[in-house]
Amino acid sequence: MFALCDANSMYASCEKVFDPSIRNKPVVVLTNNDGCICAACGIAKRMGVGKKFVPYFQVKKELEAAGVVIRSSNYELYADLSQRMMDTCARFAPDINVYSIDECFLNYGKEATAPQEGWDNLASTIRKTVWREVRLPICVGIGPTPTLAKVANHAAKNVSGFTGVAVLDNEDTRKHVLKQLAVTDVWGIGMRLGAKLNALGIHTAWELANRDPSQIRKAFSIIVENTVRELNGEVRHCWETVRVAKKEIYSTRSFGNRVTDYDELRAALAGHAETVSVKLRKQKSVTGSMTLFATNSPHDNGGYVRRSFFHRFTVPTNDTRNILNVIDSAMSQLFQSGVYYYKCGVGLMDLHEQGLFQYDLFNSSNDNPRLMACMDNINSRYGRSTVQMAAKGFEQRFSMKRAFLSPQYTTQWRDIPKIKC
Structure with missing residues (x-):
């Protein structure tokens, strides 16, 4: 059996944990640079406001x-x-x-028997404990496969008769829920794939579950076949016990304010270079090539400008200093006077596992692993950018716009809640 624990409106719910004054008010959370709505609490949804990914300026009033x-x-x-x-x-x-920032699967094993208190009571206990200890509202769905656990979680939120908890441990309940679930609400079935299934007369999860898996595989893919089998109680989904190393690592972000200064653009690229370097070392890899880009907005009156620069390292590296050195060479191609830069980024490619890479006999590496490990350990213990490269700068006018930022109650000493009693 599997249990899926999913936080309700995660970002908006987090905002209410340490601020009781807004717990009974509608709350919406904005994306980077306060651009669009990315989350809305239940109160806001019931009021019909806070639709996802709508630009904030359009609905501000x-x-x-x-x-x-x-x-x-x-x-x-x-x-x-x-x-x-x-x-x-x-x-x-x-x-x-842990599947995402707001949901996780609990695995009880293939031959799991119902706990003494029953699956429903266990799910209720998990839900109540998270609320009591973390103050986050969650829904819990339990089923014999990960896909059915997802289905159960959807039922716990949206199907009448379930109030935050749903367990699909018998055929009648499974059939009842699948019949009420649109095929596009099934895990892994998006709108485009759903349209193709609709054309075949498959509109509900129950209709999909009753199709021949082998025929579905021929018409679509093994992934959809696995979904059909999981809807019928056959476990086909599994997770890697060791996360596979990424083949490419990127860091990109739009600016809070447009950048027109050479040094500011260079500092922004240095910040991205530092970020990708840390990620590279974390997965114990080295990079053989690097790309950088800077662009304005395609909606600017002066026309769209996108500049890029590619560099191949003679010796693969994961040392931040070597990656930063490339930026000086790139700036002559990336920076253009008079352009209002909106976004820039850095990407590392041609990645190799550090311990297995065969270095060139005649080109030795100048990486300093002990220095990089020291920096990473300090930043891991005391917070990001406690120690950083000077090229990144200390005052960033272009940093991400967050005009409505709440205190960082649990990660900043200055924001620790003060209680008077």
């Missing part, structure tokens, strides 16, 4: 009129509360797989 509380994305807070939620859920199963 509507939100103000409805008394909606606006928040910028507070990633530091969300990540910390997510970890607390996962740690709490992990106590209720022998194995856990």
